Amino acid sequence: MKSRNLGASFRQGGGGLSRRDFLSWQLKGALFLACGGAFPPRPVLAEAYPDVAVVTGPPAGAVKAAVDLLGGMGRFVKPGNRVVIKPNFSFANPPEAATTTNPEVVRELLVLCKEAGAASVLILDNPLNVAELCLEQSAVRSACDGVERGAVQALDDARFYRAADIPQGASFKKTEVMADVLDADVLISAPVAKSHSGAGVSLSMKNLMGLIWNRGVMHSRHDLHEAIVDLASLLHPALCVIDAIRTLSTNGPGGPGKVIKMDTVIASPDMVAADAEAVTLCEWYGKHFEPRQVKHIALAHKRGLGRMDVENLDVRRVSL
């Protein structure tokens, strides 16, 4: 996902002091990438940590505890990394409607990323409603501005997107992704747990649809579930933190529907496992379902993007 062109930068070298500073700053970023970003801690270390962390408690505390259970944010974000957090603030509704990610959850993730030494943290979505209204109503911007002003952005202009191939796409093979996401070292998917009239549930994988410019084709030209998995194969978040503080149990994704207060946060580096755990844990339309009953989760499992058999995984549960 890294596309900083170092060669080109060196060729341009020899300018004034400010340019030199700029280049050295770029070089440092590249070194950090070489040290950490290119080799994310995978199997060997993962043994020590649970596959999924489920924490019940107040939003910020639950996020921190869940990420700590997984080895702390330092496991995912190395100093100097460029991080994008993708919450859901696609609707101009207040947090109580459970159609958008809890602002405290997002804020805590921002704090954790900065503490881990991230060079930049952006909190991005391409909302369905007018950006300004979504930013204001969801309260995500006001919550995060206190930590870093301007980190929350709704990218509703094509100039922020860049064409990208989906090499592993079965049917959805080309799209336009936020340039910031393509250039980022770390992507964190932070959805709110909600039902979805088309996709069954809208969780870590469905959430990624908010990072592309034209999501309509995922409905019109492709099977929605397959397209979700194709897109997930490209964007593949390093960490998923599902906000189940309030879940929208019915009538998602826009609501209004039944909101259940669960005070829970589900975190996992495995997007399929995170989504599977959320499907199992939460109530949907008054019932409980198995992950395989959501087609895109079953498909993602089958294609090896993660594991939905949460019963065989190490799921650590903590109540604060």
Added chain:
Amino acid sequence: MITVKRAVQGASLLAFLGLLWMTSFPLAEGVSARYALWLDPFLVFGTDAASRSLAVPVTLSCLVLVSALFLGRAFCGHICPMGATFDLAAPLFGRRRTTLAQAKETRLKGLKYLLLVCAFSAACFGVSLVFWGAPLALVTRFYALAIAPPLGQSAAHILSLARPMTEGLGLYSLTYAKMGGQRFTDPFTIAAFFLTLFLLGRAWPRFWCRYLCPAGAMLALCSGKPLVARRVSGACVDCGACRRACPMAAIAENPRLTRTRECLLCKACQRACPEGAISFGRATRPSTGRLRDGYWPSRRRFLAAGSAGVAAAALTLTGLREGAAQGDAIADAGGRFAPASLLRPPGAPPEALFLRKCVRCGACMRVCPANMLQPDFLSSGLSGLFSPVAVPRRGGCQYLCNACGQVCPSGAIPPLPLEEKAWAKMGTAVINRQKCLAWEQEKKCLVCDEVCRYDALQFTREPGLSTAVPRVIVNKCSGCGLCERHCPVESPAITVAPIGAVRLAAGSYSAYGRAEGLQLEPRRKRAHTAPLEESASGLPPGFSE
């Protein structure tokens, strides 16, 4: 050279552009370009006369008219942003040397009075021609619809190029600045109109202000004997330099005489005078010679202009599309109709009244955060030219926005509070089943339902179809058009038609809607446990066995 005139004019233009800039969502304390629009006496009195109301507040424009009693047409020379635009364009387009014959030219000067008479006689019959001539409306439309979008796009492009720098410096507000998102239909006509005036300005500076401007005519009517005027001392040598310099041809063949109804007090003559014979100040005899006639149209011409206004009104009122009265039972019975795509902004009164009130300034289009409001180009006839139409495919009307009504200078879109605006039904969504992915291709597409704020989409099982298919619940649909905007079919399968649009001349939209059985309450909760539509197997939407 920085003169008082240029300083004042520059500041006024900047203030106007500032107000226009602030006419964007979210509005700061209701500050918008309408304060500037209220300065225009032709806009204000013309609209009030045509709509037989005090829809537009008269105070500011009265002040402008009163100022003419003291300062003549100083407003045109110093305050009016339309005039400032011509002065700004003049050096770009160049100016041909004014011959003394041109400086003498006065015949066309009566035209503006004739246009004024024409507009007011049409207004007597309830037809507004204000939008053809109100300078503040024209100039607002010009900057908002023809200048702002390309400038914004260019700025966005520059920001893209400058991104490595702004990003490196951590300037989020620049990196992600919202720029150039607005697009409008047919900016060419608006630009061509101004381009024509700029080109005419090469030979006849301020062509518009001299010959055409009806607001200028109203000010001229008050400028017969202003307190402050041009004065010429005995040092004058009759060289004619002042006559060549005057952008308004306001100086008579005898350069000691001034046509005060034309004089902008711009002092171009004073700067041009080699003898320093010209000054401006309290009008005193004999240094201020006033010339009051020579361009006053004949009575016959006035009658002709008045008749033209009556004819324009008659044609408007008897046309098929012209002033089509949507929702006006009596006029509808007369056989007029609105085109099937003509959606008006939320809360717009019945069509005939709407067209009387709307001055086509484009402020609503500029402020619309969804870019849904677009200038109409001839689909509602000549009488609807540049009036705002809602184009849902471009953007859906936002539930939490009522900015168009807040910025409208003339109440053509009333300033409804959000709770009322929710009830101002613009139309009804209609599904074209042959295009719909669910109906025709049995795809599990539910985007229309996903984005609907009013719960107006119902998904039902139909015999012979494997997927649930959408239907519109008519009394729950506000016509906001979010479904049309987001329909993934290239030519949308769900579109809003002006069916059942609620357009009231007066009274409460919520009371009317409730009485009519509409269900458009803001934030209405639906029954908690009722699934959208269970499949045959009893599973909620999106789940499988």
